[in-house]
Amino acid sequence: MRCDYHLHSSISADSTTSPFQQIKRAEALGLDEICFTEHLEIHFYRGEDWHVDLLDYKERFAQLTSSSVKIKFGIEAGIALAAEYFSELEDELRSVPCDFVLASAHSVNDIDPFDPAFYEGKTIAHVFRDYISTILTGLKQLNPDLYSSVGHMDFPAKGAHSEKDSRLFYHYAPDEIDALFRYIIPLGKCIEVNTATYRNLGQREVPGEDWLRRYVQLGGEYITFGSDAHSPEYIHYRFDDAAEMARRAGVKYYATFERMKPVFHKL
Numbered sequence: 001m002r003c004d005y006h007l008h009s010s011i012s013a014d015s016t017t018s019p020f021q022q023i024k025r026a027e028a029l030g031l032d033e034i035c036f037t038e039h040l041e042i043h044f045y046r047g048e049d050w051h052v053d054l055l056d057y058k059e060r061f062a063q064l065t066s067s068s069v070k071i072k073f074g075i076e077a078g079i080a081l082a083a084e085y086f087s088e089l090e091d092e093l094r095s096v097p098c099d100f101v102l103a104s105a106h107s108v109n110d111i112d113p114f115d116p117a118f119y120e121g122k123t124i125a126h127v128f129r130d131y132i133s134t135i136l137t138g139l140k141q142l143n144p145d146l147y148s149s150v151g152h153m154d155f156p157a158k159g160a161h162s163e164k165d166s167r168l169f170y171h172y173a174p175d176e177i178d179a180l181f182r183y184i185i186p187l188g189k190c191i192e193v194n195t196a197t198y199r200n201l202g203q204r205e206v207p208g209e210d211w212l213r214r215y216v217q218l219g220g221e222y223i224t225f226g227s228d229a230h231s232p233e234y235i236h237y238r239f240d241d242a243a244e245m246a247r248r249a250g251v252k253y254y255a256t257f258e259r260m261k262p263v264f265h266k267l
């Protein structure tokens with residue numbers, strides 16, 4: 001089973017790739033399944049563009065077909081959100097039937113990792129602690145029936161900072177990572193392995209083995225894989241390396257989703 005459960009198209013504010021181009025690339029790669037996860041950011045500090053119109057998205061999605069790739073309807077829902085807006089987010093998520101919802105934080109206190117201010121006066125460990133705490137704060141306010149997986153726990157690694165090695169290591173934020181895993185695992189939710197940060201790795205090993213091993217220790221059994229591709233060349237980017245790493249960490253399954261229900265595949 002070859003799939004990619006995190007991709008964007010021009011339906012999202014930050015991509016200029018048509019969904020048809022994304023499908024074409026997935027077909028060329030011989031993938032079995034892809035899931036579009038367009039940005040749903042309500043009251044986002046970067047503007048209304050990031051707030052996908054779900055009915056319009058659903059209509060455009062209905063026109064997408066492929067003879068070889070199964071195409072799923074997903075949403076990447078922003079959860080770095082003020083407490084008073086969560087009921088509005090939940091109403092939106094209930095307004096259309098989804099296959100998959102990725103809950104992701106894209107900022108901490110309205111600053112994102114692409115802004116040098118995100119790292120100012122902080123060590124990289126401190127940055128990750130703040131970021132992972134932000135994820136957990138958001139998740140605790142969101143009805144667990146309304147999301148499937150937790151997106152890119154190592155998102156700050158993508159930013160414009162001065163660290164040579166920006167990979168997330170478990171020892172940077174053990175308490176925060178444990179708290180996140182201890183919250184999502186009993187709820188039956190999972191964590192995403194996002195390969196977007198692999199683009200800046202150079203010769204270094206892919207990150208994640210240490211924190212995934214802890215995930216398994218705490219009872220985590222399955223994950224999702226996502227490339228976060230906003231353009232065709234990154235679809236399914238280094239998934240073989242990601243799967244190998246997850247296997248070494250002891251993860252048993254990865255999942256695809258059908259109407260919010262996980263379908264497990266052996267790793």
Ligand SMILES: [Zn+2]
Nearest residue numbers: 076104151152
């Ligand atoms: Zn994201």
Ligand SMILES: [Zn+2]
Nearest residue numbers: 006008076228
């Ligand atoms: Zn994304």
